[in-house]
Amino acid sequence: MKRIFMNQKLNDWVKEMAELCKPDDVYFCNGGKVEYDFMINKLLVAGMAIRLNPKKRPNSYLFRSHPSDVARLEKATIISSENKDDAGPTNIWIAPDELKRKMRALYDGCMKGRTMFVIPFSMGPVGSPLSELGVEITDSPYVVANMHIMTRVISDIPADKDFIPCMHSVGVGGGNAMWPCAPIEDKYISHFPEEKLIWSYGSGYGGNALLGKKCLALRIASYMAFQQGWMAEHMLILRLTNPQGRRYHIAGAFPSACGKTNLAMMNPSLPGWKVECIGDDIAWIRRGPDGKLYAINPENGFFGVAPGTSYATNPNAMETIKENTIFTNCALTGDGDVWWEGIDGEIPLSLTDWQGNPWKPGNNGEAAHANARFTAPAAQCPVICKDWENPTGVPIDAFLFGGRRESAVPLVFQARDWNHGVFLGSILASEKTAADLDKKIGELRYDPMAMLPFCGYNMGDYFGHWLKIGDILKGDAPPIFYVNWFRKDAAGKFMWPGYGHNSRALKWICDRIDGHVSAEETAIGLLPKIEDLDLSGVNVSGETMRELLRPHRALRRHEIPLIAQHYKKFGSRLPERLARQFIEFVAALG
Numbered sequence: 290m291k292r293i294f295m296n297q298k299l300n301d302w303v304k305e306m307a308e309l310c311k312p313d314d315v316y317f318c319n320g321g322k323v324e325y326d327f328m329i330n331k332l333l334v335a336g337m338a339i340r341l342n343p344k345k346r347p348n349s350y351l352f353r354s355h356p357s358d359v360a361r362l363e364k365a366t367i368i369s370s371e372n373k374d375d376a377g378p379t380n381i382w383i384a385p386d387e388l389k390r391k392m393r394a395l396y397d398g399c400m401k402g403r404t405m406f407v408i409p410f411s412m413g414p415v416g417s418p419l420s421e422l423g424v425e426i427t428d429s430p431y432v433v434a435n436m437h438i439m440t441r442v443i444s445d446i447p448a449d450k451d452f453i454p455c456m457h458s459v460g461v462g463g464g465n466a467m468w469p470c471a472p473i474e475d476k477y478i479s480h481f482p483e484e485k486l487i488w489s490y491g492s493g494y495g496g497n498a499l500l501g502k503k504c505l506a507l508r509i510a511s512y513m514a515f516q517q518g519w520m521a522e523h524m525l526i527l528r529l530t531n532p533q534g535r536r537y538h539i540a541g542a543f544p545s546a547c548g549k550t551n552l553a554m555m556n557p558s559l560p561g562w563k564v565e566c567i568g569d570d571i572a573w574i575r576r577g578p579d580g581k582l583y584a585i586n587p588e589n590g591f592f593g594v595a596p597g598t599s600y601a602t603n604p605n606a607m608e609t610i611k612e613n614t615i616f617t618n619c620a621l622t623g624d625g626d627v628w629w630e631g632i633d634g635e636i637p638l639s640l641t642d643w644q645g646n647p648w649k650p651g652n653n654g655e656a657a658h659a660n661a662r663f664t665a666p667a668a669q670c671p672v673i674c675k676d677w678e679n680p681t682g683v684p685i686d687a688f689l690f691g692g693r694r695e696s697a698v699p700l701v702f703q704a705r706d707w708n709h710g711v712f713l714g715s716i717l718a719s720e721k722t723a724a725d726l727d728k729k730i731g732e733l734r735y736d737p738m739a740m741l742p743f744c745g746y747n748m749g750d751y752f753g754h755w756l757k758i759g760d761i762l763k764g765d766a767p768p769i770f771y772v773n774w775f776r777k778d779a780a781g782k783f784m785w786p787g788y789g790h791n792s793r794a795l796k797w798i799c800d801r802i803d804g805h806v807s808a809e810e811t812a813i814g815l816l817p818k819i820e821d822l823d824l825s826g827v828n829v830s831g832e833t834m835r836e837l838l839r840p841h842r843a844l845r846r847h848e849i850p851l852i853a854q855h856y857k858k859f860g861s862r863l864p865e866r867l868a869r870q871f872i873e874f875v876a877a878l879g
């Protein structure tokens with residue numbers, strides 16, 4: 290080890306971890322382009338990366354992970370607070386001492402024959418008072434390259450600044466030479482919120498390994514936010530501008546693989562309306578000097594779902610990933626480009642699937658993995674907002690909650706007030722998706738505020754925190770809406786065209802913010818009147834539209850026992866106000 294940092298805590302920690310993991314050498318990252326190219330070269334030479342055809346996809350690479358390591362692993366995600374109750378009923382808890390003992394044994398010597406990389410980074414614009422610093426130690430050059438895109442890699446931590454240590458190893462004993470990882474029983478993605486510390490072992494994929502994202506910016510940050518009076522949320526942030534030039538900023542929480550990236554950079558189908566992207570996955574939100582809420586995106590790139598992304602559905606994502614992009618678990622075309630289910634055009638004649646085998650239509654399984662992803666710089670997005678790195682953030686005019694619901698839940702409706710909105714967020718439910726490895730796809734699960742896998746403390750306390758924020762904001766609390774783009778008809782087809790057409794729901798939300806339209810008071814909340822939705826040029830029948838805007842009291846009654854069960858888990862940590870909201874909801878359903 291040659292290099293000395295300004296920050297003593299960093300020097301001590303790097304030394305301790307190098308002694309434990311016993312790497313062959315230690316490399317100190319600075320975030321430069323030369324370093325990025327060096328990592329990629331290392332991966333190309335080792336055969337872990339495939340260079341895509343530079344004429345089709347300049348400076349872009351494809352990686353294939355081991356089939357056992359293709360998504361976040363919720364069963365291996367641990368919140369290790371001192372007291373079990375502080376992790377709460379929705380998190381897996383192991384006592385810190387016991388967990389550290391187990392993991393130290395796994396880390397011991399795990400980097401023999403490997404290089405240990407030290408990556409200092411900033412979540413949020415460098416130097417912004419709203420940003421947080423982290424340092425990731427990893428043995429994966431793939432992680433280094435991804436961190437270059439997803440975070441702002443810096444070369445040191447100032448002596449007087451704290452940072453969040455993020456320890457990572459892909460581990461040993463599982464995977465293969467191209468994608469080493471640990472066997473499933475040895476994987477741990479551990480968080481010590483009270484210590485602001487992350488220890489991840491055994492997985493090289495996505496949120497398990499790029500520790501600035503879900504581990505730091507959500508699990509650790511949500512606990513810091515709880516203590517310090519701000520919010521760290523699994524939310525996209527967008528700026529919507531109407532034809533008159535009035536701007537609205539909207540933050541929306543949808544569970545993984547439920548449409549955040551798509552909404553954040555959509556092209557509105559409504560003439561004269563414009564969307565600009567500020568963030569597609571995480572929002573850090575604080576009260577500004579004027580009493581309103583302001584949001585920043587702590588990330589520097591997009592780690593987006595590839596399947597379903599096309600010029601027809603998300604042209605701005607397609608433009609973003611034209612070059613300088615890392616692809617993971619996509620299919621490869623004969624002419625050296627990437628491919629996935631739902632991309633534009635004909636299925637290419639020659640295709641290699643995400644595991645490296647020849648693939649033909651009609652083959653069992655998909656060519657691209659359902660959780661195949663792209664890693665691309667946010668600055669490459671054609672509709673990135675000029676204020677996306679503004680250190681003070683953007684003022685939030687409305688919050689959205691939404692998930693995948695095939696039935697019962699309307700296209701858009703509004704909460705009666707903040708507390709009702711928190712209730713709606715707390716009963717956010719979605720059909721399961723491929724973003725988590727353990728799930729049976731399609732089954733319903735409650736995912737409060739889309740934070741179920743990402744809340745670093747007791748979710749009952751998290752609900753209380755949301756209520757408290759509302760109490761502080763009073764009249765400045767933004768209105769809260771609930772959306773559902775995913776209703777299906779009896780034949781299993783989506784009833785709403787979605788994507789750019791979702792701007793029609795957003796326009797109604799703007800009209801509500803400005804008090805231009807009234808709404809229908811119903812058992813579930815405030816529903817749009819059909820004539821208040823701008824549906825010019827949408828190919829949806831009046832009958833379908835009426836169906837999409839029904840409160841569906843009878844169907845929603847089926848959820849009462851499920852919500853009761855969901856709420857029961859929180860015991861005495863469930864805020865009394867939410868219990869009352871639930872009683873009112875049941876009464877209103879009749």
Ligand code: GTP
Nearest residue numbers: 545546547548549550551594596597724774787788
């Ligand atoms: P994470 O990155 O996992 O947090 O996901 P996300 O919430 O950003 O989801 P994303 O925008 O990547 O969308 C996931 C999938 O949902 C993609 O296959 C999209 O094509 C699809 N999707 C997004 N918006 C819509 C919509 O309005 N209608 C329909 N039918 N599908 C959509």
Ligand code: SPV
Nearest residue numbers: 361495496502503545724
């Ligand atoms: C999610 O699952 O919500 C993601 C992907 O954004 S990951 O970074 O792997 O968590």
Ligand code: MN
Nearest residue numbers: 523545546570
């Ligand atoms: Mn996400």
